[in-house]
């Protein structure tokens with residue numbers, strides 16, 4: 001069986017990071033190991049939350065995995081809770097990413113602003129983690145913070161293409177930007193492969209509302225799809241379709257959560273997309 005390690009926080013309630021990565025990757029028939037970066041009562045989009053940093057646990061866990069001869073088909077990082085974690089994850093990728101894929105989701109911002117607790121300096125340091133990655137999947141806001149580019153609400157394809165080229169210059173083999181929209185009712189992803197110089201894009205019907213945690217769902221599904229043998233553009237498409245379906249199902253519920261989407265009941269659709 002293939003094995004992925006997901007490096008991000010546990011928001012104990014809130015349907016993001018590890019509480020979505022684990023079930024999604026498991027449902028895709030892949031073992032999912034976890035390296036928790038912090039434990040929060042709820043994610044930081046709630047009015048209040050507790051936060052317990054787990055930086056000190058990460059190196060001992062990695063050392064123990066080394067002692068136990070563990071390897072991964074993919075290592076992927078999401079929400080990191082401290083500056084030091086960026087160096088720890090960078091070393092982790094060097095140690096464990098040689099035989100597998102390295103994927104970075106620099107989960108730290110959306111809608112033009114950084115999440116609570118992050119600074120522009122943190123974003124610059126996160127950019128260093130992209131060097132050598134097989135794939136990075138920032139949204140537009142995260143890309144702007146990492147690249148020092150102006151955040152625009154309205155933009156054209158040239159703006160996204162320039163952003164992708166600059167993301168690739170950070171050292172990533174493939175760069176994808178999520179949450180891209182060139183037409184009012186279409187939303188999706190645009191990507192760039194450095195070696196071939198090829199761009200790809202994929203859009204689905206834009207759902208009438210945005211939800212928290214969708215970036216984490218997107219990345220988990222994309223990583224699972226690549227590890228299951230899809231090409232990166234195919235995996236980015238699958239993740240787009242799956243995330244859109246999660247939002248659609250959420251909106252069917254009258255008193256739906258504000259904090260996360262119905263990814264659970266979209267599982268049969270995810271498996272259908274995987275051809276299972």
Ligand code: PXL
Pocket residue numbers: 009011016017040042043044045079107115212213214215216
């Ligand atoms: O979904 C991104 C995310 C992950 N983890 C934590 C968050 C957020 C977004 O706000 O607060 C703790």
